[in-house]
Amino acid sequence: MLIQGGLVYTNGAFVERDIETEGGVIRSLGTGLEGDDVFDARGFVVVPGFVNAHTHLSMSLLRGAGDDMPLHSWLNDRIWPLEASLSYEDCYWGSLFGIVEMLKTGTTCFNDMYFHMDATIRAVKEAGIRAAITHAVIDLGDEKKAQTELQESSRIHRMCRNEKRISYMMGPHAPYTCSEAFLLQIKEYARAHGIKTHIHLSETRKEVEDMEQEHSMTPAGYLDSLSFLDEETICAHGVHLTPEDIKLLSSRGCSIVHCPQSNLKLSSGIAPLPQMRDASINIALGTDGAASNNSLSMIQETKCMALIHKLQGATEVPASTAFSIATRGGGKALGLPVGELAPGYNADMAFIDASHFSMRPSHSLISNLVYSLQEEAIRHVMVDGTFVLRDRELTMVDEKSITEKASEHANALVELIG
Numbered sequence: 001m002l003i004q005g006g007l008v009y010t011n012g013a014f015v016e017r018d019i020e021t022e023g024g025v026i027r028s029l030g031t032g033l034e035g036d037d038v039f040d041a042r043g044f045v046v047v048p049g050f051v052n053a054h055t056h057l058s059m060s061l062l063r064g065a066g067d068d069m070p071l072h073s074w075l076n077d078r079i080w081p082l083e084a085s086l087s088y089e090d091c092y093w094g095s096l097f098g099i100v101e102m103l104k105t106g107t108t109c110f111n112d113m114y115f116h117m118d119a120t121i122r123a124v125k126e127a128g129i130r131a132a133i134t135h136a137v138i139d140l141g142d143e144k145k146a147q148t149e150l151q152e153s154s155r156i157h158r159m160c161r162n163e164k165r166i167s168y169m170m171g172p173h174a175p176y177t178c179s180e181a182f183l184l185q186i187k188e189y190a191r192a193h194g195i196k197t198h199i200h201l202s203e204t205r206k207e208v209e210d211m212e213q214e215h216s217m218t219p220a221g222y223l224d225s226l227s228f229l230d231e232e233t234i235c236a237h238g239v240h241l242t243p244e245d246i247k248l249l250s251s252r253g254c255s256i257v258h259c260p261q262s263n264l265k266l267s268s269g270i271a272p273l274p275q276m277r278d279a280s281i282n283i284a285l286g287t288d289g290a291a292s293n294n295s296l297s298m299i300q301e302t303k304c305m306a307l308i309h310k311l312q313g314a315t316e317v318p319a320s321t322a323f324s325i326a327t328r329g330g331g332k333a334l335g336l337p338v339g340e341l342a343p344g345y346n347a348d349m350a351f352i353d354a355s356h357f358s359m360r361p362s363h364s365l366i367s368n369l370v371y372s373l374q375e376e377a378i379r380h381v382m383v384d385g386t387f388v389l390r391d392r393e394l395t396m397v398d399e400k401s402i403t404e405k406a407s408e409h410a411n412a413l414v415e416l417i418g
C-alpha cells in the first residue's frame, strides 16, 4: 500500500512523506512515490501508534468495581476475590472490550499480563491489534502450583509461536508473590527460549519495606541476587526505587514501564522518572489495568506523565520526550519493531485529523499530540498494514455488541461476589 501525502512524524520531526508498506511492514518513506493501492493521507498527521507497555486487559470488566482504596486492600479485599471467579468467556469479552478502547485511542500494540490468556489471544486475533502476551503467575511458595503455572506458561507460549502479531513473555507477578525457586525456574525458561520476562517491581512502599525486613534487600537488589535482571527484563512501576536500584537496573539494561495514573489512583506514589532517564534506563509507558486507572487511553496517560514530573521543574519530560516514551520506548522494551515510522518497522500507525480543534492552532504539533489531542481526532488506525479503525469505526469487530456483552459479563461477576 502507498500512504500518500500525510504529515508524517518520523525521526522526531513532522515532514510530508509518502509511506510504502508491504506485508505489514514499512518498506520506505519518500516523496513522489508511486503505487497502485493508494490511500490519500493529505490532511492527516500520521504518527506511530501508542505502545501500552503494561496492562491487565480483562480487568476492563472490573472498572469502577473497587475505587479509592490503597493497593494492598484493593487487591486483597476487592480484586483478588473478583478475579477468582473470572472465566474464559469473561476474559474473552473483557479483552475485546479493552481492545475497543485502545484502538479508538490510537494504541496499536499492548503488553498484557493476566490469566485465561488463550481468551486474550483469540480477541487479539479477531480485532487485529498487536500484542505481547504474558500469562501472570504466582506460587506463594506452593511447589505444585509453581509446576502447574510453568506448564500453563509453556502452553500459552506455544500458542503464540506462529502468530504474526503476537509475542510471548514470562510473567512472574512480583518478587513478593513468587518464591525464589519459582523465579529461578521462570528465568531459566525465558533464557532457554530467548523470550523476555515481565514483572511488577517496587510498586508500593509496603512491598519495599516487607522485602527489606525479610531479605535485607530492596526488591531490585533481591532479584539481582538471583541473577534475574538482564536486558530482557521489563519491570512495571518502579515507584519506590532507591538511587542504588536505579544504577543497578541501568547497569543490567532492564526497561521500566512507568504507569503514572494507576500509581496516583492507588496512592502508591510517583516513580522517579527524571532520575531513571538520567541513568539512561529505557522507559516505556503503560496504563496498568482499567480497574486502577480507570481508562486504557494512552492519550491521557501520556499527558499525565508529562504533567506530574513538572513538580520537579517545568522543563522535565517535555512533549517530545513524553511522546517518544509512549511509542518508541514501548517498542524498545518489548523488543518489537514498533513505535516508529521508519523502514523495517511494522506498519502500525494512527491518522489524526489535522483540522480537528484539538490539533489547532499548529504552532507545535508535538505539543498538541501530548497536551491537547482528543481521541475523536484519531480518524483511522492501521496495524500490520491493515486498517482496523476507519472513520472511527472498528473494521474487524463490532463495538456495540462487544460493549453489551462485556457489560453483561461484568455485571454477573460483581453480582456473584456482592
Ligand SMILES: [Zn+2]
Binding pocket: 054, 055, 056, 200, 236, 288, 289
Ligand atoms: Zn500491573
